[in-house]
Amino acid sequence: MASAVYPKALEAFLKADIDLDTVAVNAVLLDLATYTYNAAHDFYDDLTGVVGSESGDLASKTMTNGVFDAADITFSSVTGVEVGAVAVFVDRGGVASADNLLSYNEFTSAVTPNGGDITVQWNASGIFSI
Numbered sequence: 001m002a003s004a005v006y007p008k009a010l011e012a013f014l015k016a017d018i019d020l021d022t023v024a025v026n027a028v029l030l031d032l033a034t035y036t037y038n039a040a041h042d043f044y045d046d047l048t049g050v051v052g053s054e055s056g057d058l059a060s061k062t063m064t065n066g067v068f069d070a071a072d073i074t075f076s077s078v079t080g081v082e083v084g085a086v087a088v089f090v091d092r093g094g095v096a097s098a099d100n101l102l103s104y105n106e107f108t109s110a111v112t113p114n115g116g117d118i119t120v121q122w123n124a125s126g127i128f129s130i
Contacts, residue, residue, distance in 0.1 A: 005128045006101045008042035013130060018100055020063055024091040025102065027055040027073055029118065032084035037104045044089050044099035051113065052078040067126035078113040086120050088127060103128040
């Protein structure tokens with residue numbers, strides 16, 4: 001699985017339940033030995049294998065021609081197990097069962113944290129498209 005938009009996010013977009021202009025969008029690093037993408041996952045509480053802390057709000061969000069993009073992000077002082085993906089989600093204030101999962105983005109190669117920063121450079125074609 002390379003990357004995907006969670007189907008429940010697509011459903012929420014169609015129902016106008018998520019407005020990416022107005023919600024806080026964050027990201028989190030994932031350990032692929034513990035987490036496997038599942039199209040039925042819909043909220044943050046479905047994630048396992050979270051490594052380190054959540055990012056802050058993604059900056060410079062854009063939505064153009066069905067493509068969502070934002071500035072690259074840096075996770076500071078990451079320790080723990082090997083990281084193989086990042087999940088993007090709506091942060092509704094710390095209630096994991098209400099934080100909509102948006103996309104799953106797998107890295108081309110895994111990264112082993114060493115206490116330093118991990119910078120996620122989004123694909124040149126955007127984070128995800130619908």
